[in-house]
Amino acid sequence: MSRLAVIGAGYVGLTTAACMARLGHTVVAADIDADRVALLSKGEVPILEEGLPELLAEGLASKRLRFVVGAANAAPDAEFVFLCVPTPQGDDGSADLSFVEAVAREIAPALRPGTVVVNKSTMPVGSTRVVERILAAAGASIEEIGVASNPEFLREGTSVRDFLEPNRVVIGCDDPSVAVRVSELYRGLKAPILVTDSASAEMIKYASNAFLATKISFVNAIANLCEAVDADVREVVLGMGYDTRIGFEFLRPGPGYGGSCFPKDTAALLHAAEQAGYDFTLLQGVVDVNRRQHERMVDKARDLAGGSLDGVRVAALGLTFKANTDDLRDSPAIHIVRRLIEEGARVVAHDPAAPARVLDLVPGLELAGDPYAACAGAGLVAVLTEWDAFRWLDFGRVAAELAEARILDTRNLLDPAAMRRLGFVYEGVGR
Ligand code: UDX
Numbered sequence: 001m002s003r004l005a006v007i008g009a010g011y012v013g014l015t016t017a018a019c020m021a022r023l024g025h026t027v028v029a030a031d032i033d034a035d036r037v038a039l040l041s042k043g044e045v046p047i048l049e050e051g052l053p054e055l056l057a058e059g060l061a062s063k064r065l066r067f068v069v070g071a072a073n074a075a076p077d078a079e080f081v082f083l084c085v086p087t088p089q090g091d092d093g094s095a096d097l098s099f100v101e102a103v104a105r106e107i108a109p110a111l112r113p114g115t116v117v118v119n120k121s122t123m124p125v126g127s128t129r130v131v132e133r134i135l136a137a138a139g140a141s142i143e144e145i146g147v148a149s150n151p152e153f154l155r156e157g158t159s160v161r162d163f164l165e166p167n168r169v170v171i172g173c174d175d176p177s178v179a180v181r182v183s184e185l186y187r188g189l190k191a192p193i194l195v196t197d198s199a200s201a202e203m204i205k206y207a208s209n210a211f212l213a214t215k216i217s218f219v220n221a222i223a224n225l226c227e228a229v230d231a232d233v234r235e236v237v238l239g240m241g242y243d244t245r246i247g248f249e250f251l252r253p254g255p256g257y258g259g260s261c262f263p264k265d266t267a268a269l270l271h272a273a274e275q276a277g278y279d280f281t282l283l284q285g286v287v288d289v290n291r292r293q294h295e296r297m298v299d300k301a302r303d304l305a306g307g308s309l310d311g312v313r314v315a316a317l318g319l320t321f322k323a324n325t326d327d328l329r330d331s332p333a334i335h336i337v338r339r340l341i342e343e344g345a346r347v348v349a350h351d352p353a354a355p356a357r358v359l360d361l362v363p364g365l366e367l368a369g370d371p372y373a374a375c376a377g378a379g380l381v382a383v384l385t386e387w388d389a390f391r392w393l394d395f396g397r398v399a400a401e402l403a404e405a406r407i408l409d410t411r412n413l414l415d416p417a418a419m420r421r422l423g424f425v426y427e428g429v430g431r
Contacts, residue, residue, distance in 0.1 A: 001025050002185060005078035007071045007103050008121070009033075009040060011047060011159065011260070011327075012152050013084030016120055018052060019163040020082075021059035023188045029067050030074035037067045048326040048353055051160035075107040075115075080185065082150075083131070084120045093267035095124045104131050108138030116146040116178055122205050122265060123149070124272055128172065128198035146178035149198045151205035156259065157324035169193045172201020206272070209265040210283055215250040216257045217289035223253035223430025224296065233430030234412065253429045255332040255384065255410040256293035258321035263290075263330045294332050297382075297410045298339045300427050304406045305380055310344030313403070315378040317371055318385025318411075319351040319358055326353040328361060333384035336410070338362055340382075350374040352387055375401040386411040395422050 001024045006017040009031040017029035031037050039046055043060055045053045059065025068074050075081055085099040100123065111117070117135065119128055128149045136142040149172040154162045169186050171193065173179035179195045186193060196204075223233040233253050241248030257263070266287050273280035305312045321331035328334055337347050341364045348366045350373070351358075359365055368374035371390065375381055375398050383390055391413050399405045399422055406425045407414070419426040 002079045003077060005074035005081045006084055008084035011156060012120060015154055015159040015163055016082055016084055017065060018055035018059055021065035022055055027065045028074040030071045034069045037069050040067045049159055071103045071106045072110055075110040080116050080118055081107060082118045082120045087121045087123055089264045089267055093271040095268045101134055104134040105138040108135045108140040111140050111145055113144035116148055116182060118182060119149045120152050124268060125199050125202040146175055148173035148178055148182050149201040150182055156327055166191045170201050170204050172196050172198040174198055206265055206269045209261055210269050212250050213257055213262045213266050214286045217286040219251040219253050220293045221289050226430040255297045256290040258330040258332045260329040294335045297336050301382055301408050304408055304427055309340055313346045313378045314340055315374040315381045316347050316349035317383045317390050318387055319349055319354040320385050323385055323387045326355060328358055334361060336384060337365060348374045352389060372397060372401050377403050379404040380406045382408040383413050384410055386413050399423055
């Protein structure tokens with residue numbers, strides 16, 4: 001078992017730290033936010049992530065997991081340092097590595113010979129070498145320190161399960177002996193471990209996310225076409241999915257993808273392609289379809305409302321970028337709600353998990369404590385996030401609350417026939 005430092009206790013870092021402690025390693029996790037560190041040290045998880053509170057409690061109790069403020073306090077004594085800090089999207093679409101650079105500079109003097117620095121955050125191809133250079137410039141003896149790429153493939157909401165039961169583990173390093181040392185950390189897992197060079201590992205992450213985004217934009221484009229030719233996209237996807245080369249997964253039509261990864265990673269890959277002189281029109285199309293898909297939902301809302309949203313009260317069900325998370329980053333729901341308000345609608349939203357600061361993100365938005373209150377007097381209901389609770393609402397009561405029984409189901413969560421039987425004018429996506 002090894003001694004690990006995990007720098008950054010956000011979604012990725014916290015999951016990595018807690019899961020590595022579960023695998024038997026001793027983990028010191030660092031964050032710059034002292035309040036967050038205090039909270040975590042008490043066993044309180046500031047994010048909504050299934051299984052994480054239990055793993056955190058287990059790690060703290062076994063003393064295999066502890067939290068400190070500042071990267072420099074976690075690095076000494078560590079055999080492996082995992083970098084899990086944000087790599088946000090820069091103004092030109094490229095990934096902004098300033099947090100990574102700051103951490104590398106901070107930890108460099110504290111690293112012992114033989115330590116391996118592992119890039120866990122999504123970083124552009126070439127970043128492993130960039131981190132190597134920064135460490136060397138900041139005084140680390142780079143002949144004695146390894147740097148490897150070990151991209152995460154965690155979905156928010158199921159990240160603990162994704163970490164402990166991965167489809168695969170990818171480790172990239174130009175020194176195979178270092179990669180093998182990193183791979184040993186995962187010995188307890190039943191998953192194929194791919195050891196490759198650093199650039200390929202970095203590309204695997206971007207290519208995987210770009211491919212998944214492509215599936216979503218593809219199915220959204222098919223859904224839009226289904227509407228024009230009177231086909232039902234749900235039947236179409238069923239018929240496609242039985243072909244094992246295609247499969248059923250990631251072909252759910254909706255308001256377009258969002259979240260902290262797909263929009264940012266597709267933009268970064270497009271930027272990288274441009275830098276490399278490759279015209280990646282296919283991926284540009286994926287991004288364009290996605291942007292238009294958000295707007296298409298606004299068009300549907302306007303049509304349902306009879307041609308104008310001005311003065312229409314809309315009940316928005318869901319604000320997070322998908323169900324089972326409290327994350328609002330790049331949420332299609334937020335985009336849609338903003339646009340509805342821009343067009344003069346009065347939007348009252350309910351989301352089971354969205355933090356109250358959503359009100360700062362969307363000026364003019366109002367919140368209701370439950371879905372029925374959101375619907376009271378509204379002329380239109382828009383289901384924007386696929387929370388299971390919305391599926392099981394008493395729609396007879398919803399209809400009674402509404403001024404007009406009209407429903408826009410951007411997630412195809414509901415049964416159109418059942419809705420119509422209850423007297424709703426129903427609009428979904430691609431059916
Ligand atoms: C994603 C990747 O799945 C993960 O491997 C990577 O490490 C980080 O990014 P995440 O952003 O948590 O994970 O969410 P995911 O469940 O993949 O969904 C992303 C977005 O696509 C959501 O907005 C979701 O609603 C949308 N989506 C997903 C669809 O619209 N249709 C689908 O069929 C699947």
